[in-house]
Amino acid sequence: MTRPHEDTLLYLDNVTVSFDGFRALNALSLVMERGEMRAVIGPNGAGKTTMMDVITGKTRPDEGAVIFGRDTDLTRLDEPAIAALGIGRKFQKPTVFEPLTVWDNFLLALAGDRRPQFTLWARETEAESDRIEAFLATTRLGDLRHRRAGDLSHGQKQWLEIGMLLAQDPQLLLVDEPVAGMTDAETAQTAELLREINRSHSVVVVEHDMDFVRALGVKVTVLHEGSVLSEGSIDHVGADPKVIEVYLGR
């Protein structure tokens, strides 16, 4: 299995996933360049979250391959192995570790040794504290560092989860609906944050909010019934009659 060209980071090749005969992904193919940010949109049930499940090892496809980097087939690996390769994920429903403090949430996310024989003896190093301070600043959660993550507002949890994703220092970030439940101002800040993250990371963002996608200003892939319906700039896909039909004709 080879990737289309040198700079390809992620290559989904004819991926099909069926649940009891229903095809959540239907021969889906998608190519992402290294350093790219890609927005994925599509109506409810289009298969956006399922696509992330396949990339991160949660769901095994019935057919097709997912190639990461030069030649790693992700469909042969499990979730921790894929995470160790440098793929991080933010879930549609924000999931942070609620009983732990904001600080400890960052601590567990920080790139480092994940084995029990290490964590049993691990002492927090100065380098680790410095990095956590930096992420607290980026996510504006500095004043809440000692609070239980469960006490945060919905928007703050979203930010914490994005911050934790950064702390993992992955090559590729998969971000599922980051602005759901956010105010307009928070949404604008999040778009800004993602653009900043994209300077050093490749990012896939799934989102319904069109203003947000427009603010990102990146290439858009429209999914529908498990396959790519249209691809291009937001204005290009917005003018595509197939897309208009799917969005308005329902």
Added chain:
Amino acid sequence: MNRFAVFFCVVAVVGGAVTLAALNLNTALGSPWHVPPYVVSLVGKYLCYAILALAVDLVWGFGGILSLGHAAFFALGGYAMGMYLMRQIAGRGVYGNPVLPDFMVFLNWKELPWYWHGFDNPIFAGLMVVAVPGLLALVFGWLAFRSRVSGVYLSIITQALTYALLLAFFRNDMGFGGNNGLTDFKDILSYPLQADATRAGLLVVTASVLAFSLMLAYAIVASRFGKVLIAVRDAESRTRFLGYRPENYKLFVWVVSAIMAGIGGALYVPQVGIINPSEFSPANSIEAVIWVAVGGRGTLVGAVLGAVLVSGGKTWLTGALPEIWLFALGALFILVTLFLPAGIIGAFRRAPAPLPAPEPAE
């Protein structure tokens, strides 16, 4: 659960046990200060239960693994100790056989089964107290956690495990004394078990083991490992996407917990003077879970408190109104679940201050 509560509990347990032992040994029989020997053994028994409760809290409170079979590990540790105590009888049994325990002579056995060899040596027996529950937990946990069995399914399997062991140990041909179990012990490490000083000594040893277990459990849950464990308890799949392997975290605490329970069982047997298959009964494991729920799940100190309070209540109630104990236990569990969902310790925890409103975006 904090450092101060753990420290306070350690001091109370060890201090209390030493005081009881001293009052038992150093005061005259008629003195108002005298502590009768049966109280010493009774408290020793409660502290063994507290070790079991601590083991349950470690896996349930912090790892989210609701074991309904932890008494199995307790009983296995108890049987290993019982085998040592049986071998200590050597020649002083009813039949006077120099090697074979009485029940084997009664069954007309001619020689000691292979798995009884070595148990005359206290060091070997001590090793088995740790190894048997530890290995069983390792194999069981490896299979269960690797295949991602969790929740109710795991609870049911643990219950089945202890039930299977119950049935096995009932059989005479297993070589563990069948129905009657192991009893009529004479001495431990050559100290007579009936002597007050031995019983007082056992109480202090039990208290020290409990204190050590509490500190060990605290060290585990307060470490970075413990934070990962809590994360696994509440959002297992999320930890996988962060690159952790939850099965390894669960397996480690599961084995530590089983060993802890086994040691608790080993200390229990010389103080109650008998171990029989009823220790494997599923109800015992469920009772241990109730102790933890009453004291406060995930608080460690609460597990100790719950075990002592509920077993104390059981002693009193089974003396006063034996037929209502099970109803009382059921009612207690329901009341605690409804009105004290975080247990006794949880109810005393200070509620977190309200969070400042999220800062308005500029």
